[in-house]
Amino acid sequence: MTASVKLLSLATASPPNDLAQDDVFEVAHRIFISRFPEFVRMGPVFDRAGVRHRQIARPVDWYLQPHGWADRAAVYDEVALDLFCRAAEAALAEAGLSGAEVDAIVTVSTTGVSTPSLEARAMGRMGFRSDAARVPLFGVGCAGGATGLSLAYRLAKAQPGAKVLLVCVELCSLAFRLEELSKTDIISTAIFGDGAAACVVSSGADGFAAVTGCAEHTWPDTLGVMGWRIGEGGLAVVLDQALPPFVRREIRPVVEAMLARQDLRLEDIDRFICHPGGMKVIEALEGALGLGQGALDHEREVLADHGNMSSPTVLFILDRARRAGLSKRSLVTALGPGFTASTVTLEAA
Incomplete structure (x- = not known):
């Protein structure tokens, strides 16, 4: 085995x-x-x-x-x-x-x-x-x-x-x-x-969580949602202000499909660990995933203390979650240029 x-x-x-x-x-x-x-x-x-x-x-x-x-x-x-x-x-x-x-x-x-x-x-x-x-x-x-x-x-x-x-x-x-x-x-x-x-x-080693699955989804025709534009002075942010409504409309069926490939449902996830993006994205995630307002508390804390740091942010949140005591099954989720959703499923040791 x-x-x-x-x-x-x-x-x-x-x-x-x-x-x-x-x-x-x-x-x-x-x-x-x-x-x-x-x-x-x-x-x-x-x-x-x-x-x-x-x-x-x-x-x-x-x-x-x-x-x-x-x-x-x-x-x-x-x-x-x-x-x-x-x-x-x-x-x-x-x-x-x-x-x-x-x-x-x-x-x-x-x-x-x-x-x-x-x-x-x-x-x-x-x-x-x-x-x-x-x-x-x-x-x-x-x-x-x-x-x-x-x-x-x-x-x-x-x-x-x-x-x-x-x-x-x-x-x-x-x-x-x-x-x-x-x-x-x-x-x-x-x-x-x-x-x-x-x-x-x-x-083959002891750890604080087991990684049991992962998935990715890229929406077609969404290259302009998020990314960088290269200018004379360096990289410039591309950020569509319609991102929160997009998340509210699109994220749930995609997450459900990604979990289904692991024989899981939304109800099987005890804790979502989400890259926050910003406050409006946090609220959109809570609404779309049926989590209840305020459920993404570690996300709000990391955003408050560090801002959105792009890729490391969700790991900062995971660190807070594990120090507070990881739930039995967690889903790490993050959204980024592509426009792409990535998820990793964790089970607490």
């Missing part, structure tokens, strides 16, 4: 520059008000975003200067690598492993471009073996936490006993730009933050 794949550990890391939402609003007001008159009408977005604090790669003054690709890439290489190593070191320490015992590294990041990718840059500091498999994953955005965990699970299942390290790192703040202003720029300024999370997945 094949041993089940377990989550052995989970760790998170944040950059040191902490910003209160009130301070973000003051800075945004100073920047936007003279160049984007509609900011007055959109100002309440900051109050409704559900974010109290977020952590960012650089002190706020850095963002008030113009920066091109070279500057942003240099910050990404430095800060994303540091966050990668901090999260990975903590996850390996909790699992009682060294870098040399890692057989495969899945790196998820969509907010910067680094070639060679982060796990290669981290090899010396982390002590990874020269024969460790490197699997960098780009372009999955906010879905990346669930998509990356799904991939790590598949790799661990395909090679019993292998230790698979998943690291999600995002610096969403690097998309903040002074050159162009739009409603989307204001919304992203109100909700996005930076962070990293890592976990170790393996079979």
Whole structure:
């Protein structure tokens, strides 16, 4: 009988520059008000975003200067690598492993471009073996936490006993730009933050949860819902404001179909662990999945304390859920560019 794949550990890391939402609003007001008159009408977005604090790669003054690709890439290489190593070191320490015992590294990041990718840059500091498999994953955005965990699970299942390290790192703040202003720029300024999370997945070992299944669904003709647009100054956010209604209308039948392939129903899930997106998306998920208002409490807490960090966010939420005591069966869900839904089914150890 094949041993089940377990989550052995989970760790998170944040950059040191902490910003209160009130301070973000003051800075945004100073920047936007003279160049984007509609900011007055959109100002309440900051109050409704559900974010109290977020952590960012650089002190706020850095963002008030113009920066091109070279500057942003240099910050990404430095800060994303540091966050990668901090999260990975903590996850390996909790699992009682060294870098040399890692057989495969899945790196998820969509907010910067680094070639060679982060796990290669981290090899010396982390002590990874020269024969460790490197699997960098780009372009999955906010879905990346669930998509990356799904991939790590598949790799661990395909090679019993292998230790698979998943690291999600995002610096969403690097998309903040002074050159162009739009409603989307204001919304992203109100909700996005930076962070990293890592976990170790393996079979034949003790862990805090077993991974029992995964699934993915991409809706046709939805490329414009979410993603990045490449401009002269770097990556720019693409975010359709019709996303919450889309989630409310589309997510339930898709989740039901994904669960059905595992011989499960919605009623079999004791706890949903959802990438929050923003407050309106949280409310749309609660309504669509019949969870009741306020059910996604860990999601609200992580959004409040860190903002939307893209791919690591759902792992931050999973970490809170396991510290509070995982329910018997949980479904990790995240939505991202494609437009795609990714899910991972967990059973508490």
